[in-house]
Amino acid sequence: MxxxxxxxxxxxxxxxxxxxxxxxxxxxxxxxxxxxxxxxxxxxxxxxxxxxxxxxxxxxxxxxxxxxxxxxxxxxxxxxxxxxxxxxxxxxxxxxxxxxxxxxxxxxxxxxxxxxxxxxxxxxxxxxxxxxxxxxxxxxxxxxxxxxxxxxxxxxxxxxxxxxxxxxRGEAAAPEVTAPPPTAPTPAEVPGLDLADVAGQTRGRLAVEVAAAGGHHLFMQGPPGSGKTMLADRLPGLLPMLDTDASLEVTAVHSVAGLLPSNAPLVTRPPYRSPHHSATPAALIGSGSAVIRPGLASQAHRGILFLDEAPEFNRQSLDALRQPLESGTIEVARARATARFPARFQLVLAANPCPCAKARGPRGTGCECPSLVRRRYLARLSGPLLDRIDIQVALSA
CATH class of the missing domain: 3.30.230.10 (Ribosomal Protein S5; domain 2)
Known part of the structure; x- marks a missing residue:
């Protein structure tokens, strides 16, 4: 033997x-x-x-x-x-x-x-x-x-x-790799969207700047074309580069998720994730039976998770984010094991004032939705979720 x-x-x-x-x-x-x-x-x-x-x-x-x-x-x-x-x-x-x-x-x-x-x-x-x-x-x-x-x-x-x-067997020398020296971010990491592109909307710009400075969650409500998505897309460009410990944390999550590019093994910029409103709770939180992979919330660790048209998301998907917003971690429990992922992200929500998306002006001129329909539409965002949003701002057309 x-x-x-x-x-x-x-x-x-x-x-x-x-x-x-x-x-x-x-x-x-x-x-x-x-x-x-x-x-x-x-x-x-x-x-x-x-x-x-x-x-x-x-x-x-x-x-x-x-x-x-x-x-x-x-x-x-x-x-x-x-x-x-x-x-x-x-x-x-x-x-x-x-x-x-x-x-x-x-x-x-x-x-x-x-x-x-x-x-x-x-x-x-x-x-x-x-x-x-x-x-x-x-x-x-x-x-x-x-x-x-x-x-x-x-x-x-x-x-x-x-x-x-x-x-x-000692027949060849073992090749060794040393850590690369710190360098500037690769072109793929440099944010290409700048807040200077936004004309007007001083209220929205101020909300984004305060959210970036203080790490606050943000909810923007306004009619179509008011710049909600444009402002959210430019929020990552206001955030500072990740420090060494944060870079290793984010890189570890992206390594497990299989998202690391071969030419940039270290993530130095805050990540940005913007899922479609059809995303399931498993896609946001993480899923898998034998191999549990991190969801979009964990992939946005130390960065931004942007939910455009937030009321269109499944209610369960939205409420699944409540616990990570408090604890900064996600636990995915399965029969054989429990996996823990870091998920300390900034949540940014955007919503139209009504489902018809025709609201214009302070009184909603052009909107075809009754007031009850508008209230029900915005009520899809639960109270406990909105309680965790520090900055809530209404944008004009």
Whole structure:
């Protein structure tokens, strides 16, 4: 019997958890058994790692292989455990020395030809590994810049399984990636909308400026064409750049959501999200069974969540935002696990005075809606939600 151990990281919400991957090779009919609460993607990894090992020029052990992911009570999801399981099996088969695995954490998905593909949630995973005192972190080359953002992390980018095995056997030097120096925001991050574009509407401009200065939630009500959306779109340009801690928080959320661009691994500008009014509560708060992804409210962490035509949103979707506005966090509970996401955002609402959207002037000249219909329309915004809005302003035509 041969036994080897490697380490990986499971990401639940935006929190990483160290996972020990044990590979046991025993006599018996050749098969591979995976234990430790794996999801469907992990069950499919049995075929991925076998093909990757064979296509990397190594023989797959014709033994009864048992792969255990511990702690066994922690749900495991995703394909980021492929690399750790492959090196654990090959270490048990005496292809690589076991001691080379002890000081490393392995993160990455394996293609059938042995290439190491990028995965989500690398930043929170590396943060956990560094906090646990792990010396080196092996990540996909496409995620190396993101992983290098963690202070003190020694990142080894992996292109393919063959290259990783060469490093573990001491046949090649381990490449390292250092954190890039602070630079100006990329063109994609520089806000292209300026408040100087707004002509008139001094009341609306003042409300937006005060909201930006004090971090207040904002509700703008006015007829179509009064500039509600225009003002909201320019609010992010008034906010300051994120500091280092806030940038890492926001980047971790976007990493789990799979929204990080390859050319800009660090989010330095406050994010801005403007969902359609058909967005469900799950889209705003977060959803998923095995893999729980952050919703739009969490993606707007440290930034702006703008709900245009707010009364058209589902009442449940609007009320789902009440608790995050108070606590700044979101908990998505499922049968197997509970994921927590940060959600400290500025909420900006915009609404017409009536559903017909023909209101003009102070008395609503041109509006075809009875007063009861107008009251019911605005009553879709519940009192407890409006109580949490600091600035409520009426805009003129």
């Amino acid at each position: 041969a036994l080897a151990r490697a380490r990986a990281v499971a990401v639940l919400g935006v929190e990483g958890h160290l996972v020990e991957v044990e590979a046991d090779l025993a006599d018996g009919l050749p098969r591979l058994t995976l234990i430790g609460l794996p999801d469907t993607a992990l069950h499919e990894s049995r075929d991925r790692i076998r093909a990757a090992v064979v296509n990397s020029g190594h023989k797959w052990p014709d033994r009864r292989i048992t792969l255990g992911l511990f702690p066994a009570t922690l749900p495991k999801a995703g394909s980021g455990f492929d690399l750790a399981m492959a090196v654990a099996v090959l270490s048990a088969a005496a292809v690589v020395p076991p001691e080379s695995l002890l000081r490393r954490v392995f993160i990455g998905e394996l293609a059938l030809d042995g290439r190491v593909r990028a995965v989500r949630g690398v930043l929170p995973a590396v943060l956990k590994a560094a906090a646990a005192g792990v010396e080196r972190v092996v990540v996909p080359a496409a995620n190396a810049a993101e992983a290098a953002l963690v202070p003190g992390a020694r990142v080894e980018p992996a292109i393919d399984l063959a290259g990783v095995l060469s490093v573990l």
